[in-house]
Amino acid sequence: xxxxxxxxxxxxxxxxxxxxxxxxxxxxxxxxxxxxxxxxxxxxxxxxxxxxxxxxxxxxxxxxxxxxxxxxxxxxxxxxxxxxxxxxxxxxxx
Numbered sequence: 001x002x003x004x005x006x007x008x009x010x011x012x013x014x015x016x017x018x019x020x021x022x023x024x025x026x027x028x029x030x031x032x033x034x035x036x037x038x039x040x041x042x043x044x045x046x047x048x049x050x051x052x053x054x055x056x057x058x059x060x061x062x063x064x065x066x067x068x069x070x071x072x073x074x075x076x077x078x079x080x081x082x083x084x085x086x087x088x089x090x091x092x093x094x
Contacts, residue, residue, distance in 0.1 A: 004045075004074075006074070006077065010023070010081075011023070011035070016040065016045075018037050020078070020081035020085065021085065022037050022038075023035060023036065023037050023081075025078065026071075026074065028049065031048055031049045031050070032046060032047070032049065033047055033049055033071050034046045035047075035078075047071075049069065049071050052069070052070040052071050052074070053070055054070050054073070
């Protein structure tokens, strides 16, 4: 079952889409993850940790990337996109 499709613009899931700017974050509590967004009344999308998998270009199912569950990789991608949209860090001269 396909839940999320990751694109350069954001995430899509069954006709519902989130640009990276639409996503406020992702929270993980116990065995549940929540993609937090105020775009829809529901407040986001919830799913169980360990149930997600990545389908690679050869259509193989991957549950871990470099030893990390796919959900944590998604959390890292969201963080990366937020930092990228914020622009380069400001250097402080002393």
